[in-house]
Amino acid sequence: MTLVRGDWFYILLLIIDSFFMTRPYLYAIQNDNYRVGEIFKNKRLRFVYLLDVITVTIFCGIWVAFWLLNAKAFWGFLIALFFFITEFAMYFMEDLPDRKKPLRYTKRAVRCLFTNTTASTAIVCVALAIATKHLADEYMRYLVFFAFPLVYPLFFIIVTSVVNIFEKLNNLRYEKRAEKRLDRADLIKIAITGSYGKTSVKNFLSAILAQKYNVLTTPQSYNTPMGIAKTVNSLDSTHEVFVAEFGARRVGDVKKLMKIVKPTYTILTGINDQHLKTFKTQENIRREKCRILDVGDGVCVINSELKNITESVLLSKKIIPETIYAGIDENADIYATDICVSENGSEFDIAIGEDVFHARTKILGIHNVQNIMLAVAMAYKLGVEMPFILNAIENLEPVAHRQQLIKGNGVNVIDDSFNSNPDGAKFALMTLAMFNTRKVVVTPGLVELGSREVEENRLLGKRIADVADVVLLICNERTEPILRALKESEFGGEIKRYDSLAACEKDFVNTLKLGDTLLILNDLPDIYDDLK
Template sequence: MKTFTKLLKRYFQSLDRLENITVSNVRMDSKKVTDNSLFIAINNGNRYIEEAINRGASLVISDKPEQFSNHEKVIKVEDSVETLQELAKLYREDLGLKVIAITGSEGKTTTKDLVYGVLSKKYKTKKTLGNYNNQIGLPYTILQLEDDDEVAVLELGMSALGEIDRLSEIAAPNFGIITNIGDSHLEYLINRDNVFLAKTEILKYIDKNNVLVFGDDPYLKDLDALKIGFDKNSDYLIEDFVETYRGVEFKLNDKSYFIPLNGKHNSLNASFAIAMGQILGMNYQEIKDSLLDISITGMRFQKIEKEEILYINDAYNASPVSMEAALNTFLSLPIDKKKIVVLGDALELGEDEIKYHVQIIKKAIECDFSEIFVYGERMKKASDLIKSSKVKHFDSKVSIRENIKNLGSVAVLLKGSRGMKLEEIICD
């Protein structure tokens, strides 16, 4: 059984109350606390200290314990998040597994799922839980790893300079993947130069021979790292891309592969996974077979059929780059139906956000879809500037749903940022 008792003694050193306790798991949600849990109270988690103790927690760490300050099971710390991070860092040092860290503006989660899907066929592998990729989620994920895990595939997210540096310090990755440098988080980082600086903070923690990057990206093409891309000079060259309804066929370094995912961008994401499989000793057939049985986090170009309507739910998140990729993929998808696009706001794009939304709508117009529906205040401002009869703005998702119902046999792409929740348009 995994135990964190020695780890806690290392961190807190001479703390008498640790002598006679057993800690076998770490929890941040009081409802998931069981016997022998360490409950780390973060933010409003401090309100649930009593519940955690009643559920069997053997120890609680809190920076705001209030009436529980003197409770025998409660340790007061200056900062619960920092304590979580330091415990994860110490725990990672004790683990003998390989860590693959994935960052980039777009494609992190899908690449994570693909790398996990390949490697888990041969190795005992864990991956980031959901979107637990930030200053809290990543260390928490590390603390869920087991002693016999062989590989951990961790997603590193950020919204400011210095955050990838800290996450890399905690994760101590053996391998790194940078998917691209795009326009996500420009609200905080201002420009792509800063996005590049933020994402490449990971490099000082990994040997250059263990870093994979998208070599076609103008920001990444000159890095001293292994390049994956469509350029002839790539270390891993993607060619002969074919879009089918079921997924995409392509070649990587003259070897044929198929993935049950649509989009040219997903051939790139899959190529990162193929390369990692090769680096970690998997053969061609093992990798090829593993890609046929991939499970991807929901709302990533997910096909949902509702009577005559085919929904393509790509509404988990959005940026200008990912929206253009979604439009291109939808356009090339071989479907015998009229194609409708529903575009929601892309958030966190900074002062040029309307310019980006104008570009997205113009791209949709160029694709000549049967209908273009837009939703959100940014999309409204952009559509007002364009003044195209092809574009219809809606104030509510209910109105969009009712309009779609009246269109008969159609395929509908839903694409917008997480905050727009465009999946609510899908008819019950």
């Protein structure tokens, strides 16, 4: 390889620039399970690439302007140096830190970052060596540096695609290991899925089952194959129950998780149009969610609102599992009645056959009563006695970022920032309506609803108009239908618009008053805010 004296300095700069250049691309794919096929649908990356094009154009102009000067080698060195500094500054300043979902430096992310940095640096070094060997004028070599940012996205896609092949093989090894560790006859395995309510039901059920069993539960939103595999590493012989949340954004996701866990007990929380954009059709959503019912002669607890959908699916099976419908419908097998909800929690009666039990909880919202009933039905089936169930319900803690009530500084905050589906939004507004205060809603709209997105955001705007006194909108294409619906509904309250959630939060000091109740309705993961 032919390089000239001093090229080590450029190689060092290349390594640094490549490292920082990789981060925004890595961040984008990390939030889409490392898929690279649709990377340029990311609005932020398109903007960054446009900045690269402008930067390259400017420095190419400077390069041409110095063509006729003497000592071109010196001036070329300075131009290249300032070009690298400019690129470094641009990517260093890239808005990565302090996001709701920041770039996570997992082992996989580090491997991808290292491989892309190394590969892109090596490719540029080879190109530089070829240019040195075949170009008579050393000044021409600097065009290699200017071309680098323009072709980097292609480098990233190719390198990451190759890395993904090995990562999938590595993931398969972990998944097989988890599958083997879960293959215990004495272990009760419970899987929970649905378009909404999964995490809440999982947490409620785990708290109730802990009254009788030693329970291992997937934490937070560890609802992917690798998340479950990581949790299973903590499984030991003392655990009697394993509770897993199953996430699904595409056809085949639930099927894959069922193969790993092989549960004999499952819960289906609800089905709506969430992730319609990635599922493509409503039928695909229903079919994939209903794969949770493939438990042979096991037990399925189902939201009673889904009876019409699931009955036909169950009848088509060769082996029909035991089915328990639960919820707030009096036609359910186990249901809540005489429900009284307030800003302090809920009280209700639990009807099981001829028996009725009174329960109370500090968890907000009638929808959470429904979630609790799904957990109660499963726990009751697994032999937890009602006094223990009632005690657990009374001591349930709110799930973080899911209608979590936070009181402080004279303002009630209902943090529903992790809910981004139509039903969750409707339930959150029902909860807000219970507060006898001035009501403020901040939202960037609902995401990943495909062809239903405009209509669902329009309906959200109408629901907000019925409840709120002040509406704070984060400006994007999703909040336009909300704004139109507010105007169509002749909303008489105050509407304020912001360019970002950060700008909205900074203005809270001017917007909020003592005694207000603020509903944070989906604070919108940054990756969605980057999508157009």
